[in-house]
Amino acid sequence: MSRPLDIVVLGLALSSSWGNGHATTFRALLQGLHDEGHRVLFLERDVPWYAANRDLPEPAFCELRLYDDLPGLAADWGDRIRAADAVIVGSYVPEGGKLIDLVAAMRPRQFCFYDIDTPVTMALLDEGNTDYLHPRQIPLFDIYFSFSGGEVLTHLERVRGAQRALPLYCAVDPALYRRQEAEPRWDLGYLGTYSPDRQPTLEAFLIEPARRLPDRRFVVAGPGYPEDIDWPANVERIHHLGPADHPAFYSRQRFTLNVTRAAMRRMGWSPSVRLFEAAACATPIISDDWQGLGELLPEGEAIVIARSTEDVLRSLVSTAEPDRRALGEAARDRVMRAHTGRMRGRELATALRQETATAI
Structure with missing residues (x-):
C-alpha cells in the first residue's frame, strides 16, 4: 500500500463560498483526498470579504490556516512547504505571481x-494581465492541472511551455449534494455570481422566458447583480446561498440553468462545479452549448442543451414529467460514476505519484 501524501495547497478560498466557485471545488477535492487517507494543509489569504462570510471556518477534512501577507506566509509555513510531498498553488490567489516566485x-x-479558470487565465495572459500568474512561471510547475480539458492541454504544453498539463475537472461531494424530497417551487432557477459575459445568456435563457411565461416561477441566486437589471415580477432573487443550502435549492427546481463564461465556451471542455452539483441532486439541467459538454452529459439523455430562448421555452412547457425526471436521474448516474470528489482526489494523488516515480 502506498504511503499517504502530505500536500500543501495555497488557494483562493476554502473558508468562504461567498462570490466564488473555488471554495466548493476545493472542498470536494480535499474531502476526496482525506477519504483516500492523504494529509492536506490549505493556506488561505485572510481578506475582509471572505472573513465576513465564512461558512466553513474549521473543515474536518484538512488543516486550514490563514495568512496575512507573503512575508508572514514564508515565516510561518516555509518549513511545511519545503517538507511537503507536493505544493499546489491555485488560480486567482491574491498576489499570485509573487506567491509563485516565493514558493x-x-x-x-x-x-x-x-487552474480553476483556465480559459480565463489564457485570455488574461494574452491581455498582459499577470496578477496571479506570469507566462514565465508556467514552465516552473512540474504539473499544470487544469479544470478544462481538451485542446487547452496541448496549448499549455506546446505554446505556454508547461512541462506537463493534465485535466483535473471540478467534482462534487455526494455526501453533501443529493436529492431532497420537496415539491418544486420554481420552474427554472440559476445559481451563480453576476458576470457581465454570462449575463446575455441569463437574459436569453431565464429572464426572457420569465417574461413570456408570467404564470411560471423563476429564481436567480447569487451576489453582485447590478441594481438596474429589470427583473420580471415572477423572478425571485436570493442574494447569497451558502453551500449547505444548495441541495434544497436545486431540489425545488423543475429545471436548473447552467451558464458558462464566454472564454470557457470558446475553449470548451470546462464543466463548472455547479453543473456537477445540480446533477448530483438529480435536477434536470438546461445548459448553453460548448464543445465537450455532450460527452460529459449526452444531449437529450442527461441534459438539455439550449441554443435559443425557444429551446428553453419548449423544455419548460412541453417536457413530460417522466421524461423530466429521467433527465435528472441520468445526469446523476453519470456524475456519481465519474465526477465525485473522491474520484478526483484519487486522480490527483495518482498524478503526483507518477511524477515522483518519473523523477527518480
Whole structure:
C-alpha cells in the first residue's frame, strides 16, 4: 500500500463560498483526498470579504490556516512547504505571481498549479494581465492541472511551455449534494455570481422566458447583480446561498440553468462545479452549448442543451414529467460514476505519484 501524501495547497478560498466557485471545488477535492487517507494543509489569504462570510471556518477534512501577507506566509509555513510531498498553488490567489516566485525559491519537492479558470487565465495572459500568474512561471510547475480539458492541454504544453498539463475537472461531494424530497417551487432557477459575459445568456435563457411565461416561477441566486437589471415580477432573487443550502435549492427546481463564461465556451471542455452539483441532486439541467459538454452529459439523455430562448421555452412547457425526471436521474448516474470528489482526489494523488516515480 502506498504511503499517504502530505500536500500543501495555497488557494483562493476554502473558508468562504461567498462570490466564488473555488471554495466548493476545493472542498470536494480535499474531502476526496482525506477519504483516500492523504494529509492536506490549505493556506488561505485572510481578506475582509471572505472573513465576513465564512461558512466553513474549521473543515474536518484538512488543516486550514490563514495568512496575512507573503512575508508572514514564508515565516510561518516555509518549513511545511519545503517538507511537503507536493505544493499546489491555485488560480486567482491574491498576489499570485509573487506567491509563485516565493514558493519556487523554497524548492518544494513537487510544485504544481491548479487552474480553476483556465480559459480565463489564457485570455488574461494574452491581455498582459499577470496578477496571479506570469507566462514565465508556467514552465516552473512540474504539473499544470487544469479544470478544462481538451485542446487547452496541448496549448499549455506546446505554446505556454508547461512541462506537463493534465485535466483535473471540478467534482462534487455526494455526501453533501443529493436529492431532497420537496415539491418544486420554481420552474427554472440559476445559481451563480453576476458576470457581465454570462449575463446575455441569463437574459436569453431565464429572464426572457420569465417574461413570456408570467404564470411560471423563476429564481436567480447569487451576489453582485447590478441594481438596474429589470427583473420580471415572477423572478425571485436570493442574494447569497451558502453551500449547505444548495441541495434544497436545486431540489425545488423543475429545471436548473447552467451558464458558462464566454472564454470557457470558446475553449470548451470546462464543466463548472455547479453543473456537477445540480446533477448530483438529480435536477434536470438546461445548459448553453460548448464543445465537450455532450460527452460529459449526452444531449437529450442527461441534459438539455439550449441554443435559443425557444429551446428553453419548449423544455419548460412541453417536457413530460417522466421524461423530466429521467433527465435528472441520468445526469446523476453519470456524475456519481465519474465526477465525485473522491474520484478526483484519487486522480490527483495518482498524478503526483507518477511524477515522483518519473523523477527518480
